[in-house]
Amino acid sequence: MKKIIILLIMLSSIFAKAQDGLLSLLEVDNEPMYISSTFKGKKVVNGQSVEILSKGVLQFQIQHRFGPLLGQNYFYNLFGLDNSQIRLGFDYGIKDWMSVGVGRSSALKTIDASAKIRLKRQSKGSKEFPFTLVTNSAIYIKQYRWSETKEETFEVSNQLSFVHQLLIARKINRDLSVQISPTFVHYNLVNDTEKNDRISLGFGARQKLTNRISVNAEYFIQIKEKMNNDVLSFGFDIETGGHVFQLHLSNSPAMIEPAFIHETTGDWGQGDIYFGFNISRVFTIKEKN
Amino acid sequence: MVRQIISICLFLICFSVNAQQYLAKDGTISFFSKAPAEDISAINNKVSAVYDAKTKALAFQLNIIDFIFPKSLMQEHFNENYMESDIFPTSTFVGKVVSHKNGVANVEGKLTIHGEANTISVAGDLQVNDNVASISAVKFSVKLKDYKIKIPRIVMYNIAEEIEIKVNIEMKKQ
Secondary structure: OHHHHHHHHHHHHHHHHHHHHHHHOOOOOOOOEEOOOOOOOOEOOOOEOOOOOOOOEEEEEEEEEEEEOOOOOOOOOOOOOOOOEEEEEEEEEEEOOEEEEEEEEOOOOEEEEEEEEEEEOOEEOOOOEOOEEEEEEEEEEEOOOHHHHHOOOOOHHHHEEEEEEEEEEEEOOOOEEEEEEEEEEEEOOOOOOOOOEEEEEEEEEEEEOOOOEEEEEEEEEEEEOOOOEOEEEEEEEEEEOOEEEEEEEEOOOOOOHHHHHHOEOOOHHHOOOEEEEEEEEEEEOOOOO | OHHHHHHHHHHHHHHHHHHOEEEEEEEEEEEEEOOOOOOEEEEEEEEEEEEEOOOOEEEEEEEHHHOEOOOHHHHHHHHHHHOOOOOOOEEEEEEEEEEEEOOEEEEEEEEEEOOEEEEEEEEEEEEEOOOEEEEEEEEEEEEHHHHOOOOOOOOOOOOOOEEEEEEEEEEEEO
16 A cells, blocks of 8 residues: 555656646746836936936936926916026946936036946845945036136135935835935035035835836925925826936926025925926947847 | 565656756847837847657746847836836746657747747757757747737837747757
């Protein structure tokens, strides 16, 4: 009896192996699976997202912000469309984990240069990590005329300001991603009543509506040395292959970190709402393989 | 004594079953699609495969995220928008060699992509010797519609509705 049972077990094991066991032999290596596409754009709305351009990819970004949507003469100014300002920016992926960028904003006549470095990626599988961590650092210089440099009080360093951010994001599920961005801003030149160093905390989120459309929200709260209003923005991202279109509403018309985090005077409650959009187009300069 | 002999025989049978199997973990599957705007191609060099010479059964498995594209944005869209690799991380083929003459094999089986299984019939070269079983010159097409892979109208790349797939795998005897 015992023998028969052993025999049956052994035969059944052989049988099982021959029948459906082939796929089970092909256990795919349990490599860590990195989470990608936490956000569609390199920016949530105004602030940077944890997304970094891949190596060899150049992104050209055209950003527009318009005048107040409502308020005085809103119809005469076509809901602010008559007062547009623009920022043109180029970003390039040097490594898969590092990108650099330059840009210029028209209204503030400010040139910016920035670098984003990814420290850690959210992953699951054999190596699990709950967040994607990215640092963003930027330097801003207000453009000046040659004649201004002749003035006695002029110093180039007075035209500079800096931003350092740690971006911590988590893709909670395939549709919802959230981000927290502790931010440090330093102004080289401030008024007597203001402090040079400011600290703020940014919150961002995106919810996908379809595979190609998402809604985003972003809020920066000024923690130390609050001088102006906090900025609250809502965005709508549409992705069409190589382009991402981002439409948004915000109480700040500015496009660079020091300005929209710490120099926002607009108030949603008073109808100080600005419409704007970003269009980004990527070009693959260096192909893989 | 009899018991021992039976056991040994059974173990040998087990062994011989195993000995008929050829295995690979580094096979290549690539695909190509000619489109007016941009050609789309990708290659996966981490395909696992197993062939059982005794039962003539053949199986493949691959991770969708292991497909490498020349353009990284295409790769992102492939995973995120088309293949939905977070929901359907793998693609498999389970089938059988139905005929094998002059090195050319006809294989029939179930191909699963994007969670949808379809029966396909494909011909290609299959060479089996004592140490190696190699599959080459396999070329076939799949229709995206059959696997419920949707192409929206707004996308820029005009993606062809049929994708050409090539297989090249060398399996070693276990």
